[in-house]
Amino acid sequence: MSAATDLHRSPLHDLHVLAGGKFIDFYGWQLPVQYTSIIDEHQTTRQAAGLFDISHMGQVIIEGPGAFEFIQKLITGDLQRTFDKGLGVYGHMCLPTGGIIDDIFVYGLKDTPATNQAGVRQPCGGRFFMVVNGATHEKDVAWLRKNVSSGVSIFDLEHRAAFAIQGPKALEIIRSTIAGIAELPRFAFQQIQGGAPNDTFWGCRTGYTGEEGAEFFGPAQTIVALWKQLLENGSALGLKPCGLGARDTLRLEVGYPLYGHELSENRTPLEANMEWVIKWAKGDFIGRAALEKQKKEGVKEMLLAYELTERGVPRQGAKVFNEGRPGGETVSGTFSPSLQKGIGLAYAPVSWNNAGTILEVEVHNKRVPVRVVKLPFYKRGS
């Protein structure tokens, strides 16, 4: 175990300590796993609103002529969407093998006209804000720098913080605190000018819980002040800080992948059952040829979702069996507080992935029946 002093601490750390947070080491960051109880915080987010520190996520600015083409070449998503619709673009960064380096969000601001005088869309430079996972942050930046084209600058931002506010009351609380964000459509974003000249931060209508809400990214002081303000304005509506424990049960209920579990360099977006992240019409990107080949030949293993039909909680690593035959392995498993049952995601032979099929999962050295289901496990308002 590494000493606490070796771990990164969020700029929100002192507030978490005051709020009674219980800390864990999360990929080199000391972050709260819970304040009161994982289930309480889960229900708070489903029924009112929760605040989640996500300062461990990497924040990178990519800008300059050719920045658009550079990013377009690195991700499976179509960056044009950020200009056409003003939406954040989700995508995977892949190796040439199609294996996933990370899953990321990119938000773009145009610095040059998108169309030339003849009305033809021009490749433009612009300024892009990329949010990457904490666990893969260094690796991602190294990959960006390795592939960078001339004229493109990459700034791995420091002294930053970030949080998400999520839940049915989230937009109301945001509206009472900061203008312009709650009104945006889902996945849209805005760059906001703070008090000081270099104090710009981002408000994005994104999240990781399946609830309405937003994520804010910016300089540490600005974000800490905004966290406090939201908590003050939102506590009457039930807003509470929530830890990584609830973040995990919430994301798993809606079937969102977590890097290092569902996604890794040994898995492709097709195997992760996420073909929708590959925008085939966009043109070339790193990994495309391998993914095309895999699509043509068909994947052998694919991510499937299952729920337990009796008591028990599946855990990461739990083996999955089909009529006694081994072949599947659980990559995420938990107790779903909303459904009050065990749920899991597993890689297994693609032929096993039919909703309704009964498989078996090893829980506590015992095989228990599970039913294959379609994602999400839980839908908002159900």
Added chain:
Amino acid sequence: MSTSRRYAKSHEWIRVEGNIGTVGISDHAQKEVTDVVYVEMPKTPKAVKAGEEGTTMESVKAAFSIYAPVSGTITKANTALEGDPGLINKSPYDQGWIFALEITDPAELNSLMTEEQYLAFLKSGEAAAHH
């Protein structure tokens, strides 16, 4: 405040009345395991030696074994935990008891910690190794 509870290094407590010991997990342990969602009801009667698994429980976080602090025969399980496993978190020393056993050798109780000793054990840092 002194109590008649005795504690094992694996964070179970036992309270003895006559030759019957009632077993649960400590307040410290319930905080560590987080929200308990299932408790396996041990089949009774079940003979266990000190340090053997009496039953298991699942929290949101992980699965945990509940060890018998002393040797005996488990004769009763707290069936209220089937409907409300969170009693272990809400009331670890009272409504959240897990099983009761007939103690074979009362002398084994002497090797367990008093509450005072247990609290000192928690502070020593050695406790973390026994979760």
